[in-house]
Amino acid sequence: MKNRTFFWFILPSLVTMILFIALPIGSVFIQSLHIEHDAVFKEVKNCGPFGCKLEIQVDVEASAQLKEDRPLGKFNGFGTYNNRNHLAASELAQAWADSPNWKIFLSKTYNLPFYRALAFTLTYTFVVTPMVLLLGFCIALGVNSLPKQFKGPTIFVSLLPMIVTPLIGSLILFWMIDAEGILGSTLQWLFEDPNLSLKASPKLTWIMLIIYGIWHSAPFAFIVFYAGLQTVPTDTIEAAMIDGASRWERTRYVVLPHLVPLIVFISLIQLMDNFRVFEPIVGFSAQASATSLSWIIFNDLAGGEGTFFGSAGATSVLTILGVALLLIPVLLRTWRDFKGKVV
Amino acid sequence: MSEIIHRRPWPLKTIIWLLVLCWVITAGFPFVWTLWGSFKVQGDFFSKADWAYALSGVRTQVETGGIFTGDGYFGAWITKSFWVAALNTMIVVISVVVISLTLGTLGGYALARSGKKYAFYLLMLALVFRAMPHITLVSGYLLPFFEWNLWGHLPTAIIVMVAINQPFTLWMLHSFFLNIPKDLDESAMVDGCTRFQAFRHVIVPVMWPGVITTGLFSFLLAYNDFTVTATLLSQANQTMVPKIASFLGTTQTEGNVMFAVAAVVSATAPLFVLVMFFQRQIVSGLTSGAVKG
Secondary structure (H helix, E strand, O other), X not given: OOHHXXXXXXXXXXXXXXXXXXXXXXXXXXXXXXXXXXXXXXXXXXXXXXXXXXXXXXXXXXXXXXXXXXXXXXXXXXXXXXXXXXXXXXXXXHHHHHOOOHHHHHHHHHOOHHHHHHHHHHHHHHHHHHHHHHHHHHHHHHHHOOOHHHHHHHHXXXXXXXXXXXXXXXXXXXXXXXXOOHHHHHHHHHXXXXXXXXXXXXXXXXXXXXXXXXXXXXXXXXXXXXXXXXXXXXXXXHHHHHOOOOHHHHHHHHHHHHHHHHXXXXXXXXXXXXXXXXXXXXXXXOOOOXXXXXXXXXXXXXXXXXXXXXXXXXXXXXXXXXXXHHHHHHHHHHHHHHHHHHO | OHHHHOOOOHHHHHHHHHHHHHHHHHHHHHHHHHHHHOOOOHHHHOOOOOXXXXXXXXXXXXXXXXXXXXHHHHHHHHHOOHHHHHHHHHHHHXXXXXXXXXXXXXXXXXXXXXXXXXXXXXXXXXXXXXXXXXXXXXXXXXXXXXXXXXXXXXXXXXXXXXXXXXXXXXHHHHHHHHOOOHHHHHHHHHOOOOHHHHHHHHHHHHOHHHHHHHHHHHHHHHHHOOHHHHHXXXXXXXXXXXXXXXXXXXXXXXXXXXXXXXXXXXXXXXXXXHHHHHHHHHHHHHHHHHHHX
């Protein structure tokens, strides 16, 4: 295809992506270097029955004017990155100096909002992703061996947790797990503890969110693996059988290697999607015990305590760096494959 | 021979059946339960006394005189004007699907036919864009949109979602167009068509299966989105998902959780129908990316 034609074909798509994906990344960075204006003060003569005195007041008009003139705020350099709500280098150093051992240092670090969110985001990403792979693989093996007439309906039901709106899916589970809901009261009965509440305990909240994540994403892995199982070469399996391989050995040495590309694909998609975990925290109202990077950005923008563009920008830039770190191995691999193809 | 492969000893069979059964219950039961419960009053669905009330509907009988009640639905759709949100969702979703498919087919076709190095780099760039958490992008829009008075309107949310959707659409349609033989449009060009005419008259008629599959996923993205719609739309223009989220704050205090339950069931119903009719396309769409890998 000629370069000119290619250009015109791709132009509309490219323009939207540049305008609404590439530029915002730049704009987020600029925002992160700025911070809200300080309030403008003025001296006011306040005269009462006991004489006059000078008072310092916030000049509302001038503050609003300043904000309108320069909506970005004042320049702050990398100050926002280093404050308590983000990387908090000085707090970390302080905590390091004060802590006699690792445990105390970690628990102090966990009290800083950014590291708290990072801890949950990473835990969620790196627990949910392998569990999804494992569960998806087991279900795929199971469904693959069902009689034909059961396969369709099973796949239909399996698709539901994945297809449902994440916020809605988490609400549905949240209502069931509520102390007055069916699962919540069943658990109370099982553990014979009438005060057991999954919402009250941070640990249980984490587990609940992770279970939700697995429930939501397992169908994706299942479908991909299931499709992969249809293409496993029967010749190889038959050959393995003739050589006396057991059922387990056939799965381990024939089926699994065949599925390796799919494992890479699912892990890639899952890492990207789990790293942005956000809706379940809103749905489960779990922000007291678990926050994620996406959630703290959202909270800065629409949390109800005002909008903090600088702070949201700084967290966003740090999050984007995190995504880049996650992606580098994949990109390198793909690039190498591509080079190999061309040369 | 394949008969022997599929013959399994009975303990293994039992384990497989149990596993699949467990999964089907885990996957399906929450939906059945919430659908059932949405026709009850709060005292039954969130029963302080006994969870079995939700089955028998004891409080529902006392409060409304029947075993089932549509109060939740009436409250959500009429009292809390959920229908406005449903209408907004319809506008947003249809626009997003149509626009992103139009842009995506053109771009995906170009990427599939180019064979140049930069096409590969563009695809890689799209993959990086696909990985960006949506909220980081939104935090970049918010200030400019406030300043230029673009914030709060449906078209703004639509174009933003189209853009966020593009990387995925490009990838999917690109791999789909690769499957359409090159000879088709090239022979048309030998006959004197320009590239665009070849696309218009030869490719467009055969591309529908792939476009429909991609469209389904665009639909899901737009329909399921919370991040963009919750931050970029004003109260009056809210779509269903942020509306449900705002229900949570208000209804919990008013004791109207059932409004939210009814709204949740209403919003899930279209997805249910979608899976029912397009199960095959969804499955093939999920796997097409993987097989090309």
